[in-house]
Amino acid sequence: MAETLLVGEGLTKRYGGVTALQDVSFTLAAGEILGLVGPNGAGKTTLVDLISGAQPATEGALTLRGQRLAGPAARRAKAGLARTFQYPQLALELSVADNLLLGRAARRHGTVWQMIAGAFAGALRPHSTADAEAVRALADELGIDGLDRPAGDLSLGEQRLVEVGRALGQDPLVLLLDEPFAGSDAGGVHGIVEVVRTVQRRGHAVILVDHNVDLVAGLVDRIMLLDRGRAVFDGEPRACLDSPQMQQVYFGVADPAETEEDVPHVVS
């Protein structure tokens, strides 16, 4: 039985009269890939934000390897989380290589003393071969080239790839990917899938948010379906696709049999 890495209990997010997330619970085991799907506004990104610490939870608790996961995002990152964002957050004027380096570099600048010492170390020794090799390895794994290009020159799909590479550079226990496939081409999708498999092989875990349910279903071990802030399904991907909840959420129909004649087939 694989070790339980991440546990979320009763996660709720309310603000200004809106309930973005209501009482969502889940467990994530080592080596597991969890897919998070649901229509727009279902709360997928909110859940990722609550886990990563980008937003504080109104109610609920998180534990990572048995330890309470709380506090600002930076503290949780140091505990072993890494994430990408729905809209890539890159330093557009810096090179691709520098952006990839951030995840690795951040690990060496986590505490105040490291920040101060890091400044002196940086002035004395700006480049190290270890860093350069690590960045090249990340780039190879993801199929990114043109490392000297400014990140602002990249297409959206390429930028997402770089973000994934940056997160991987943190060597995280849990990797949170927020819509990594949106805007990617076949090569980009392949690169990200490779990364997900690598993390799995290392015995770590991935939470993957995306709209493309078919793509997600083929990749993940488990799917959690969110609808209007609640988790309505949590189980096997195939079972989820065939479930009445899926039909309800995406097509608004309770009985799958009804869809055949009345609703035009959705071209997948």
Next chain:
Amino acid sequence: MGQLQLWLSALEMGCFFGLLALAYYLVLVGAGFFNFAIGTYAMVGGLCTSYLVLYEDMNVWAAAAVAVLASAALAAVTELAVVRQVQRRSGRGELPALVAVAAVLFAIQQLGGYLFGYTTLPGQNLATFDPVSIGDTVAQPSTVLLLGFTVVAFAAAAAWIRYTRTGRLLRAVGDSTHAAGLLGLPVNRVRLIAFLLSGLLAGITGLLFAPKAGVSSLSGLSWALSGFLAMVVGGTGSVWAPLAGGVLLGLVEVFVPYYFGGQSHVYGLLLVALLFFAFKPSGLFVRRIRA
């Protein structure tokens, strides 16, 4: 100095800060921008008037007209040549706009010094009459004019915003320029009018205040800061909010040195700034957005 005299002085400073804050308010609401150069528009209003009267022997009203036109023109140039370009080029970032307005402030300051000299010139009274006495307290003509103008300016601004088409558009354009543009509203025209009015207002304010302690090319910076502070303290909830902010600062400016001596009004302003910016950045009067 009698207590009432102090209160009058505080009110006078308050009105000065409040008028500058109103100028800030117009540009903030109409263009979504903090125009620090307003302090220098006021400086030009005062310094130009004094220079023309003292060195060119011009009639004070004529000099004032020239000076106020100059301030308004500088405001228009700020918007047309600088702010619009910089905002278009770097939309999201605040830093380029801030640096741009700092450059404008600095440039106008240098221009003022170059044209009108670097010494402090005494302000010029638009009208001379006997000081008004209420019991022990004496109000100088410049004080009376400033207070009177404050009432007129705020009332006019309130009426303009409520009853004229451009005034009503002001908030709409400033709140969401993009949407306003899509709706076909005359965004650029409204912005320019906001800048022009603020320049006009600042210019008149500067020349009315100059008699109190003189004016030099370097006055613009501290006036810019005080006006900005007054606007933030007052908030954007109502067109009279800048006046409230100004009066609060006027009280600090006069009473803090009275009790603590020395240069303590600067410390007082710094404290007010830190407190308000940190805890109440939307000011005393917040806009109620109807849900």
Next chain:
Amino acid sequence: MKQRVPGSVGLICGVVVAALILLWVGADGYRQTLVTTTATYALVALGMYVPYLMAGSLSMAYGAYAGIGGYAVGLLSTRTGLPLVLAWIAGPVVAAAVAVLLGLATRRLSGFFLAAVTLLFGMAFTALLVDAEGLSGGSGGLGSLRKLNFFGWEPSHYQVVIGSVVVVCGIAFLLDRLRMSPWGVVVRTMRDAPRAVEAAGVRVPVMNLVALAIGAAIAAVGGGLFTYSAGSVTPDTFTLNLVFLAIFMPLIGGSATPWGAVLGAVIAVELTLNFPVIETSGTLILALGVLVILLLAPQGVIGYAARLARLVGGRRG
């Protein structure tokens, strides 16, 4: 561009220009003053480089930090018998501490609000110098300062000038390397994508304070240098003009490398203090020039020189 020794290109250019300047200066007292003034401006601009150009937060308190450095030299010289060189440790340390305190008080502020508060702080600091007469000498300031004395060797004025140029080049070189280093990557990403930096494990507000401290320390070094060569310091020595110029110098010279700040300082001093026509109009020309550069050439002199070099080298700019 990949350099075998990171930062060497800038350093070589800087040293060449520095050597030329030092040759030009010679024994001329006026020119020597010009160079030490340039060095001071350059150091204040370099001080702003890390927090402003790298981390993206504009603080206008740099006159105060330079002033702390200057008064450290003044106080150590007139009130104590300690070796004067300690002032260049004490001043930067105090300035860094003050910067951290101010940074803590303003940590939720940015943009216009931060600029306004830090500007007010600078003015309050000047007011404090005037008020605290017993300590600071009031508006008269401190004068008749001692000379530096390294175990019996008293450097001549020209040697001090050389020293200040060396310090400027050294700091610019180190900052250039810092910019290229992993630390630099973290700080520069903070400017455009702070959420990414937080998500990677670095607390942005804390890193910001470290950047502020470094910047303040460098500015204090410049302040101390200026006070030493001027022989006195008053509350008005480090005017608000200096702060504005410090913002504009990297803009003129180019913000891609710290050497842009140095180049900008050279241009600024040339225009404001050495302008042949009328001294006063030089500053105006500088101010207008800044506006022109802001609008038309935001990469500054070095940026355009680099583009030109690439064009000449046959690659698309």
